[in-house]
Amino acid sequence: MSASLRAISDSAFAPAALLRQPSIHELEARIKSHEWVNGQYRLMVLAAPDCVLDCRPGQFFHLLCPQTDRFQPYFRRPMSIYGYDRERGELSFLYKVAGTGTGALAELEAGGTLNIVGPIGQGFEIRPEWQRPLLLARGVGLATLAPLAKECASLGRPLTAICSARFPELLMSTDLFRDCGAEVITVTDEEGNSGVESLTALIEGLIATRGIDAFFTCGSSRLMRMLQDIGTRHGIGGQVALEQHMACGIGMCQACVRPFRRADGAVNLRVCREGPVFDLQEAM
Ligand SMILES: Cc1cc2nc3c(=O)[nH]c(=O)nc-3n(C[C@H](O)[C@H](O)[C@H](O)COP(=O)(O)OP(=O)(O)OC[C@H]3O[C@@H](n4cnc5c(N)ncnc54)[C@H](O)[C@@H]3O)c2cc1C
Numbered sequence: 001m002s003a004s005l006r007a008i009s010d011s012a013f014a015p016a017a018l019l020r021q022p023s024i025h026e027l028e029a030r031i032k033s034h035e036w037v038n039g040q041y042r043l044m045v046l047a048a049p050d051c052v053l054d055c056r057p058g059q060f061f062h063l064l065c066p067q068t069d070r071f072q073p074y075f076r077r078p079m080s081i082y083g084y085d086r087e088r089g090e091l092s093f094l095y096k097v098a099g100t101g102t103g104a105l106a107e108l109e110a111g112g113t114l115n116i117v118g119p120i121g122q123g124f125e126i127r128p129e130w131q132r133p134l135l136l137a138r139g140v141g142l143a144t145l146a147p148l149a150k151e152c153a154s155l156g157r158p159l160t161a162i163c164s165a166r167f168p169e170l171l172m173s174t175d176l177f178r179d180c181g182a183e184v185i186t187v188t189d190e191e192g193n194s195g196v197e198s199l200t201a202l203i204e205g206l207i208a209t210r211g212i213d214a215f216f217t218c219g220s221s222r223l224m225r226m227l228q229d230i231g232t233r234h235g236i237g238g239q240v241a242l243e244q245h246m247a248c249g250i251g252m253c254q255a256c257v258r259p260f261r262r263a264d265g266a267v268n269l270r271v272c273r274e275g276p277v278f279d280l281q282e283a284m
């Protein structure tokens with residue numbers, strides 16, 4: 001399966017010894033299937049060895065999108081783990097065909113191979129005191145938060161998932177969330193119920209009726225800020241998975257640095273290394 005499998009030592013670029021970062025591997029993975037799930041998104045399933053399946057929801061892989069006649073991407077592209085299944089030896093990505101890199105990726109066919117580096121970064125942590133989580137996902141965030149729903153199910157945490165998209169046909173992962181036992185609420189721009197005002201009322205209602213005590217989100221800065229406001233008012237913490245343009249993806253180039261709010265002032269952190277998952281209130 002893996003023509004070349006190489007463990008990249010963490011110690012080469014890890015001054016922050018407290019960061020959880022098991023070995024990152026580079027390998028050539030066989031594409032088992034690669035299908036459109038709607039007009040914009042494709043699901044790619046790779047055959048993957050155990051070493052890369054030792055991963056966490058919220059981590060990502062850096063994909064070497066191919067050079068094609070139409071697209072010549074230069075850098076790798078970061079992609080969240082949509083699914084990992086150690087029994088089946090599968091790793092999957094759900095991605096939006098957005099531009100040069102993902103356009104090239106979309107040209108790959110089942111039976112071919114894709115060079116991947118990962119798993120990378122800090123994933124989600126479901127703290128013991130977070131017993132009644134709420135997931136709020138929009139767009140590609142629906143891919144990033146999918147494995148977190150499985151983790152909540154395996155920990156026996158009742159889950160509510162709000163899935164947001166521009167149109168109903170772009171709503172994804174809803175069946176996966178339901179299979180994990182989640183209460184699923186869908187909102188769309190088309191139906192006019194995905195705005196901050198409607199969602200704030202919806203979420204404050206869920207806090208009152210379900211006892212929501214943690215927020216996890218990905219896919220929208222606007223919705224992240226809304227959750228920060230609600231979290232501040234109700235004393236609810238949580239985490240956010242951030243997207244940022246990346247070059248190396250492994251902490252060396254500083255291309256993905258963003259400022260974060262800390263008690264003693266702002267700090268600059270690398271989304272690829274200290275993230276992509278961060279404390280909800282620290283993200284700016
Ligand atoms: C940690 C991480 C996880 C991600 N997971 C997923 C995922 O599961 N599914 C998915 O569909 N996408 C995901 N993305 C975004 C994905 O990497 C970008 O969509 C992809 O890089 C676009 O590449 P492209 O070459 O096709 O587009 P480009 O031609 O590079 O750009 C197309 C458009 O997308 C914007 N863009 C490109 N890269 C990024 C980026 N990293 N962040 C924000 N905007 C960007 C550009 O500004 C431009 O407007 C993730 C990004 C990060 C950082």
Ligand code: FES
Pocket residue numbers: 245246247248249250251252253254255256257270271272273
């Ligand atoms: S992308 Fe190079 S440091 Fe994050």
